[in-house]
Every structure is written in C-alpha cells, then in structure tokens.
Amino acid sequence: MERTLVIIKPDAVKRNLIGEILRRFEEAGLRVAALRMLRLSKQQAQGFYVVHKERPFYDSLCSFMSEGPVVAAVLEAQGAIEKVRALMGATDPEKAQAGTIRAAFGTSIERNAVHGSDSPASAAFEIPYFFSALEIMETP
Ligand code: UDP
Ligand code: MG
DSSP states (O other), X not given: OEEEEEEEOHHXXXXXXXXXXXXXXXXXXXXXXXXXXXXXXHHHHHHHTGGGTTSTTHHHXXXXXXXXXEEEEEEEETXXXXXXXXXXXXXXXXXXXXXXXXXXXXXXXXXXXXXXXXXXXXXXXXXXXXXXXXXXXXXX
C-alpha cells in the first residue's frame, strides 16, 4: 500500500471545502490514515516547500500557505500518489482537466486548493513533516 501527503490549502479551508475535498478522495478509494488541522508559520511553510526555494513564486507561496489553517492528511491506496495527482488536476486550475479538484475549486496557479506529493521521495519527506509514526493509523 502506498501513502501520500495531501494538504487542503488555506483558500479551500476558508471556503468550507474540507468535507467536499476529502469526500472526493474517499470516494475514489483512498483511505484516510491520518488527519490534522493546523496553521503553518511562514517558516514552517518555507521548510515544507524548500525544494522550491529558488523559484520566483516561493515567497508568495509560503505567505499564502501560512495565511490561515490547513488540513493535512495521509491518504493510502495502491498507487495513492498517482491517484491523488489525477484527482487534483494540473497545478494551474485553468489548465486542469474538467472534473478535477483544482478545476472545480482553484482560483489561481497559486491558490489551487490542494497539495499532493508528486513522487515516493516527496511523500517520504512530506508525511513525517506533519505526522509521527504513532499518528498514522494502520488498516483497521
Ligand atoms: N505555484 C505558484 N506559481 C507557479 C507554480 C506553482 O504559485 O508558477 C504554487 C502552487 O500553489 C503549487 C505550489 O506552488 O501548487 C507548488 O508548485 P509545484 O510545481 O510543486 O506544483 P504542484 O506539485 O502543487 O502541482
Ligand atoms: Mg509539487
């Protein structure tokens, strides 16, 4: 079973979309293995997105990610990483396929409602950034 980290970003939390977004993942067969609401400091957002630190959008992205609460989740399924990426859609909501979460709820390339790990290596960094082993539930 593969695990991936999802974040419901501050724009989506603000618009009361937590349930709708989690519903889409659960409906697609992803199991919620861990779930937490928290507010990132800007420094914590910078640490999470350190891979992008040379990018022009890094500072704005980290301000956005710390502007309000987020919901972080570990989702589990076979092929969870690819499944979540497909359900999210392309980074830019305007280019995201119809029916995806970002096409439905994203409002700009930055404010695109959700994050999902993009590879097993990213997931291996991102999951422990938010959750300890004791907070991740094994299959009931
Ligand atoms: N982002 C942005 N401008 C860009 C590209 C990305 O503001 O030109 C933001 C956006 O919120 C995106 C995040 O930075 O989700 C991380 O970028 P990445 O390229 O990893 O996209 P993702 O993997 O989230 O689709
Ligand atoms: Mg990415």
